[in-house]
Amino acid sequence: MAEHRATVAGLLGRTPAVRLPLADCLGLALAEDLTAPIPLPSFDNSAMDGYAVRSVDVAGASQDRPVELPVAEDVPAGRTDLVPLQPGTAHRIMTGAPVPPGADAVVPVEHTDAGTERVRFLSAAAPGRNVRKAGEDVTEGATVLAAGTELGPAQLGLAAAVGRAELAVHRRPRVLVLSTGSELVEPGARLQPGQIYESNGIMLAAAVREAGGEAELLRFVPDDVAEFRAALSPRLSTVDLVLTSGGVSAGAYEVVKDALAEHGVRFTKVAVQPGMPQGAGRYLGVPVVTLPGNPVSSHVSFEVFVRPALRAAAGHAQPHRPRLSAELAEAVRSPRGRRQYLRGDHDPATGRVRPVGGPGSHLLGSLAVANCLIEIPEQVTELPQGSTVGVVPLR
Template sequence: MAKRTYSVREYQAEVAALLPALPVAVTPLAGCRGLVLAEDLVAAVSLPPFDNSAMDGYAVRAADVAGAPVALPVADDIPAGRTAVRPLEPGTAHRIMTGAPLPPGADAVVQVELTDGGTEVVTVNSAVPVGRHLRMVGEDVVAGTVVLSAGTVLGPPQLGLAAAVGAAALPVRRRPRVLVLSTGSELVEPGRELEFGQIHESNSVLIAAGVEEVGGVAEVLRFVPDDVEEFRSVVAARAGTADVLVTSGGVSAGAYEVVKDALTGRGVEFVRVLVQPGGPQGSGLVDGLPVVAFPGNPVSAALSFELFLRPALLGALGHRSVDRPRARARAAAAMTSPAGRVQYRRGRHDSGSVEVVPVGGPGSHLLASFAASNCLIEIPEDVTEVPEGAEVDVVLLD
């Protein structure tokens, strides 16, 4: 029976459907970086929560220093953290530190550089207007307002804001648990000496790094030989322990295609996607475990992750946008592409440049050129020749 054929967009939807939205868990702030807020965060307190000084200096009534230079008795010291502050009497000053509460009656702060720094009597050398160097309650955030909306990706500034309004934990979609399994009896762990006919296994490292970059937790399973029954036993043993199993290798049309042989008829469909590289693909459910099967050539596996699994994981995490940013640029060299398939060539596109430079050829084994690239050049299925200088779509990876 002929394999089903999918466009890139159609197959992206197939993989995304395997990974529904992940459960929401209230998570301490330290574990939230890079995750997506599942519910609006309402400020429990205002920022600032009280009127305070923006400078080290002296809290005064502006009218009392209008005729500067003037000397004022220093009636109190107010360090940051003071919880009880006595009012400022007319004709006096309170020495005050940055962030300390403004005493009732004060309407300005004179920075210490405009004074002689006195501790009992201070000479103020310059007049200041009402409101100078003050941070007023609610100036930044008013209690009861939404400060972070659902769908916000939580980076350092957002987590800092959450802490500032009193949130110790946030409701986020939990990190996806991804099992990564590379098949092939020819594979050898990096660091071991190779014998003739062997290669170092790199796909699981590449895929696991991609999973963790988007906020997932990857567990690498090493190594499963080209044995159907052993492969099936590994998959069966891990059903229910992860959100998705990702395999690489064993999905093409040749002999010893262990993933295809083990999972055909068991819930995984092996199909052809109109893309180069990465045409042979597989996906489905095995004992309730979502399985996504990539080709084994390193660039095919890398591109398959970029096109199919990365956006699915981001969607399950609650991201509003799951696509890489794009740009238009002029090709710095001519390229060819097979008819009927979208080709993704590796390239470099520097910020501000109008050109994109192809890096390496189209081969699915050219991992060094992929590592030297910062973008993908997308050539549509109806284009077979791209002349030098032609405008092309560029998918930005950095």
Template structure:
């Protein structure tokens, strides 16, 4: 016999932001490691340290266009008493043979060219008459002047890039410089972005009464790519459970994360919730504004994260719950947004018991932040002007001008 006095019909307590972040992060293990040609590594995370196979520079070379000389041959040279030396060789960059410099001679040398054996300095062409058979040199150089020594930048065997490094232009440049034709990288996470709603139509199509242009899919797919993952966009999934599941099924085999927006709250036509609930995806309320209705779990062994449908709620939820998890999944060492302390320029209210992420504009010169629009979750145009999210703790109900807050800097 059931003791009905012990049965509670109260709703489950809201999750904290950190609890839901941990749930989402646990769904996404690191992606496999693969070797890719250097040209295909931009934006990916290095999966192992890269030591230099050669020193940089790989040989002593000239830092200037000028003349390679023996410093002792130019004792006393000056503007009024130039020293004349025969020019024995021309040494352009890339010359493979490297004839030695004989005493009492000079080699005309170009920037980056190998220093000839016996030379211990370079005189810039500006301090000479530019002669090609004989050169008059107007200044005595110091030993080692204008010479780049082998290994000045990097010694052979030095680790030039560490695992977890996000590969940008300069990182790819140094990898190429030490001779790496390919790199071991984490495969970027593959994300299927779904937007649900029978009211959605593609931009450019004339709107009928009750229809709106679909924006969340394009926005979230762009956010996924900015986070270093691959995005495929499946638009206009209908508000029908069977059709939704049928649309989804062919994409699961090569997907690491299904990311949806819309269809997760308490309405009568919440197709995402109806399709995933009881199938490994849990729907809970999170103590956050905007974006209280959230879902996360695994559907047929594929990670699923469901975001609310209001555009600002969807975008903020991605930033707060999904972006860092995707970065970790893709092997990136730097996963979180840069956080800065700032002072507010105007007042704002925040709901008691909820952690609010208010859109803002950060002024680095003054260290201040102003609000980008109001707190409403439909204010997408204002979101587009924001360059930070101001993180207001759940215990905060109001901030006044001059208060100190934490801001997450956006792209």
């Protein structure tokens, strides 16, 4: 498994960096460190609606002995012409508004009588109370996001807050997804005897997009070597990876294997269940990964071999899904010499995981309700209930 994983990872180089508006960066990875050109906050501002004061002027104020001051100014958020606060006065101030020079505290409006010309303070305020100091969140020049960071809503909000309108990011890997087989029919069409609805193409294209790539789906490539190559060749110049499913085993009509085996793609058997027949290499210089045709084998193979490679190519510092440990809710068996990935249902509340469905590579129904893969090492043939196993969450 490690050997084949390294082969697939080695096919894909890092995608080039592009500069995109923030609105187009969701889910992408930073191509360079993001440093803050300004501090956050960029000025001292009020954390509350209330009154900016000199703390000495309201010292000792209480419900029983309020302190009354004249209100000299109103300071709404966005005001730029600040008037210094004179001793013995207060400025009415709104949340986010700049604290005027001379003030060192803000008294919340709830601790006053909310006066507009004169205000009575019902509590004191220590120096710095309810004042957000400039740079207390982010200092100017600090690295706020490292290269490789995946950009989610919070990261994009931070980039906007420090004034960046666009970012250098790695573009999404472009993947051509091919589904082969003369027996395949488009969902919604009428099935003839011996035909099945095509599902792997939709599943793998969705998996590519979920991993952060762009997917072009080319469906219903027939089991003919010449037609397969004719369908593939015109699209090679625009993609970073060709991903196929089916046609890689030892049967008589393995079109993917027949078309690519003598042209730079190596087909092999990997010590994994499901998904033993695999292929990887370059066809006319373009990376190709070939997955088995059974749906579960195809999906697990994508998770184990292709997804981490795609995310690493897209610049993500953490290309792998997080791994957890869980307690088996029931005993399991596994073939010696092959790493097995069982579909599982993991309950975070109890820390337990139970297998879902059988080990068959055609059992798409159990895959659809699973929320994780249970990983059984190569040397293990059985595990009793209560054993600790590795779990890979799928969502």
